[in-house]
Amino acid sequence: MMGQSFHQQVVEAVQPLWDHTCTHPFLVAVAEGTLPDAAFATWLVQDYFYVRELVPFMGILIAKAPPEWRPPLAEAVVVFNRELDLFRRQAGALGISLDGQEMGPTCHAYVQFMLATAYARPFAEAFTVHYAAERAYLDAWTWVRDHQRGPSRWQAFIDHWSSDSFRTYVTWLAETLDALANRASSAERNAMEHAFRMTVRYEYLFWEMALTRQMWPDATLK
């Protein structure tokens, strides 16, 4: 492992899951333009809720961060608030309603996991969750951009998470994660690695949810 940075180690520790997540059939279908509109709409609505709840999660990250990392995290919250506008605009353009919707099981679970980790666990673990989620989106949507066959009606999202500015943010997250890992005890590094794995599991399940249009049980029970 000599010379390997922590942000690379955590990806390698879950390599097959990582690869399946960042090249998930959902993403393949986006790249090929074959994804049913209903599946995209499910993803868009659920990801809107995810980003909306990412903001409180980031609030707690700011609260627990050492002073020097609070300003960049606060700037990120402002960016995520603007990202919500992107969702609203694109929902409008695509004829998708965000009103009267609620989080489905996987989105709800993922968001609870983020919030519970932020409140209950040390900063380094919560930060790892954020890195895992953002890195997964960078890799997933960059893969889509590199494999897309012509312009997509979902181009705004593809461009957003494969942009240079997003890559710069994820690079800062990676460097900060490495700095946190360097000063952590070995027990804490194990906990960070576990937090990374858990997050990638939820990222994978998030794509699954969009493809299967997952619902709560009471939607069908009588």
Place this chain on the structure above:
Amino acid sequence: MMGQSFHQQVVEAVQPLWDHTCTHPFLVAVAEGTLPDAAFATWLVQDYFYVRELVPFMGILIAKAPPEWRPPLAEAVVVFNRELDLFRRQAGALGISLDGQEMGPTCHAYVQFMLATAYARPFAEAFTVHYAAERAYLDAWTWVRDHQRGPSRWQAFIDHWSSDSFRTYVTWLAETLDALANRASSAERNAMEHAFRMTVRYEYLFWEMALTRQMWPDATLK
């Protein structure tokens, strides 16, 4: 709704889901003695993790409770710690290993939901989550006891959650919930009702998980 207590209202608001949860096919099979051992083992391991994480959840409840409710909640934590011994003893008696296991998706999600609610939301909502979970277990296992065909190899669990002492605890929870609802604003009562619904959804999914032996995606991805 005149004269109806809040703890009855919240059940009625989710009535079909409630009935399906407390007479779930898992419970029918327990009562009839037809449940496969592997399904029971899955439930036992996952419920062990649930109770283990119920203790930290209760810790935060204590932290946020008005002074007069802290002592009974603290006594309940001592009881839940003893409940973990019941799981360990029964696991031993049934030849089920608790070592090297981890929370599956539904248990993990449910636990994160409890913890996130306890940390992030007002006391009344977190208390509602606890009432919903305990009330669901009282009703479910009392139903099993009333419908079981002869003694069960899982009798210790049936007896535990259909006992008078457990019923007394749930009755106290119900009365306390009503007191909380009485002093709450209408917005807060709506939030409590929502917390109840979310908890019952997770209770239902918990039985489903046991029947389907749900796993994380990386258990099968290569």
Place this chain on the structure above:
Amino acid sequence: MMGQSFHQQVVEAVQPLWDHTCTHPFLVAVAEGTLPDAAFATWLVQDYFYVRELVPFMGILIAKAPPEWRPPLAEAVVVFNRELDLFRRQAGALGISLDGQEMGPTCHAYVQFMLATAYARPFAEAFTVHYAAERAYLDAWTWVRDHQRGPSRWQAFIDHWSSDSFRTYVTWLAETLDALANRASSAERNAMEHAFRMTVRYEYLFWEMALTRQMWPDATLK
């Protein structure tokens, strides 16, 4: 009380304390230019720590805020991060060192109160703490500006908290506080009023601390 808004009520409920806080001898001496440099330095260093810890407090406020109030709170965090630069620049200009300093008793207590309220209490109470602190600074420094005898060597601070942009922020806080009070139960409004009083007490003690150059007991014990 007919027609009186909540943000006026909470001030009136502590009127003598409020007036003594916003026209404290420390402020009189600033306005008259008679404050010893050492007292101003004590205040500057301690208020720097206060603002530094205001950022984590705001992070938790963001985390607990309803979605519509998260963006303005996130913008405020960015502003507070810039306020820290003001402190650093002015400290440099005035020859005051921020290095090797620590929070004194009153600043430490005040910050712990803010953080504990944010984590442990409902959003409305934590928001009230923030309103009380910002409103007290607006009134205090506006009073100084209105009574100062010629330009001050501390003009940058006087101007900062008597500016139109700061007044606009405090006005938004007041309106939001009233909206929160409107939807709160009477128990919650009482708790908000108590949170306001506690904050003003700490504001008063903060000025006292600067005048008396308060220290921890181990600074002098042998």
Place this chain on the structure above:
Amino acid sequence: MMGQSFHQQVVEAVQPLWDHTCTHPFLVAVAEGTLPDAAFATWLVQDYFYVRELVPFMGILIAKAPPEWRPPLAEAVVVFNRELDLFRRQAGALGISLDGQEMGPTCHAYVQFMLATAYARPFAEAFTVHYAAERAYLDAWTWVRDHQRGPSRWQAFIDHWSSDSFRTYVTWLAETLDALANRASSAERNAMEHAFRMTVRYEYLFWEMALTRQMWPDATLK
């Protein structure tokens, strides 16, 4: 430092402050039977509030503790709830009213510090705060018992915190603290040492408060 345990190190790092705290003039006057009743009453009322808020603090400790330490911490909460009965009984016997009282500045600050640490900081730091407070009481009241001149009208308190069962609890805390320190990173050990120092400062100020009958500023401002 070879061979010295962490729980000894943290005391030595604040030795003069520690000694002044555990032999404070308040304690000398208790031992000699010369303490004015009013000073004892102030202490009793404020310490009642301290223990009352110790329970929520312990709730969060339970929430953040590794599973193996949750049961002893839960048992301790039950003990602290009983300790509140001791305060109520003794208040009655001594003719001291607990009604209509509120926390004074030092008690309020100390309690906020405990709660903020428990919520915002890793478990090891919050645990250190608890160890510091309990150890200080063991040493302080044992010193009183060893130096008292004949029976005291406050004997119940002296006996309570110099008892074998309390010593056993503090010994367990010390061993657990050492175990936590052993697995901590050096940054975390520094943070634990800082948490210890801060707690002892508040312990010292607590005795001061009782002797000076400290009040909030609005008790006298007009």
